[in-house]
Amino acid sequence: MKIALLGYGRMGKTIEKLAVERGHSVVKKIDQGDTYDFADADVAIDFSVPDAAVDNISMALKSGVPVVSGTTGWLDRYPEMVALCKENNGAFIYASNFSVGVNIFFELNKKLAQMMKALDSYNVSMTEVHHIHKLDAPSGTAITLAEGIIEESSKTDWILGNEESNKITIKAVREAEVPGTHTITYQSDVDEIMIEHKAHSRNGFALGAIIAAEWLKDKKGVHTMKDVLNLS
Ligand SMILES: NC(=O)C1=CN([C@@H]2O[C@H](COP(=O)(O)OP(=O)(O)OC[C@H]3O[C@@H](n4cnc5c(N)ncnc54)[C@H](OP(=O)(O)O)[C@@H]3O)[C@@H](O)[C@H]2O)C=CC1
Numbered sequence: 001m002k003i004a005l006l007g008y009g010r011m012g013k014t015i016e017k018l019a020v021e022r023g024h025s026v027v028k029k030i031d032q033g034d035t036y037d038f039a040d041a042d043v044a045i046d047f048s049v050p051d052a053a054v055d056n057i058s059m060a061l062k063s064g065v066p067v068v069s070g071t072t073g074w075l076d077r078y079p080e081m082v083a084l085c086k087e088n089n090g091a092f093i094y095a096s097n098f099s100v101g102v103n104i105f106f107e108l109n110k111k112l113a114q115m116m117k118a119l120d121s122y123n124v125s126m127t128e129v130h131h132i133h134k135l136d137a138p139s140g141t142a143i144t145l146a147e148g149i150i151e152e153s154s155k156t157d158w159i160l161g162n163e164e165s166n167k168i169t170i171k172a173v174r175e176a177e178v179p180g181t182h183t184i185t186y187q188s189d190v191d192e193i194m195i196e197h198k199a200h201s202r203n204g205f206a207l208g209a210i211i212a213a214e215w216l217k218d219k220k221g222v223h224t225m226k227d228v229l230n231l232s
């Protein structure tokens with residue numbers, strides 16, 4: 001598979017290393033200021049910055065190249081990208097987190113929220129910890145987790161930092177070079193239940209994005225990691 005990388009930072013470099021180990025090649029690296037040229041790429045993988053994601057995805061779709069995007073912090077414009085993909089008969093996957101472990105954690109989170117729904121004595125909150133270079137807060141993964149809880153509970157929204165009843169409080173911590181830890185806590189007067197996903201490196205995110213690209217390469221339409229991993 002010939003890959004065009006949109007963004008050649010920490011994730012772009014990790015993806016390149018693992019993709020080459022899996023027998024793929026990186027034919028193009030497009031960073032800030034570079035002109036879009038997808039050469040003969042089979043797929044584009046975007047891990048860039050919130051302000052660049054929409055242009056990156058749009059250019060790939062308009063060039064007829066399937067695109068996998070993991071950039072976070074731009075999701076208010078996701079419906080536009082879905083429409084553009086359909087207009088161009090293209091192929092597109094976005095995930096706030098591509099690691100297989102986190103995608104299983106997403107399902108576990110929803111299952112737990114379903115079980116806790118009737119138990120008013122528990123309050124749910126979340127903490128996400130990431131490296132100090134991260135631009136967005138809360139993390140895209142934390143937002144997906146909060147949306148999973150909202151789907152299954154009486155909570156109506158999430159809020160960064162401050163506690164508000166009926167909202168899920170998300171605490172964002174920026175610390176050294178932490179790759180990404182997400183913890184969900186249900187607290188009552190008598191006990192607490194916690195579930196946690198802790199990434200040991202960026203390899204899980206990168207491998208998941210490559211698996212998604214391998215899966216998407218010859219497909220059309222808008223898909224999710226749930227489709228890729230066949231999670232019911
Ligand atoms: N979905 C997932 O599984 C994961 C998502 N992420 C997300 O991926 C994104 C990237 O993370 P990370 O690699 O750590 O960040 P980095 O800051 O290391 O890399 C971002 C890269 O994008 C480049 N860039 C800036 N503007 C543009 C542009 N217009 N077009 C193309 N590239 C551009 C930057 O170049 P320069 O430095 O020159 O500005 C930099 O090389 C973040 O949004 C992060 O939240 C991260 C890990 C996993």
Ligand SMILES: O=C(O)C1=N[C@H](C(=O)O)C[C@H](O)C1
Nearest residue numbers: 072096097134139140141180
């Ligand atoms: O910026 C990061 O590093 C990460 N970003 C993603 C997010 O915002 O959820 C995924 C992962 O946690 C690492």
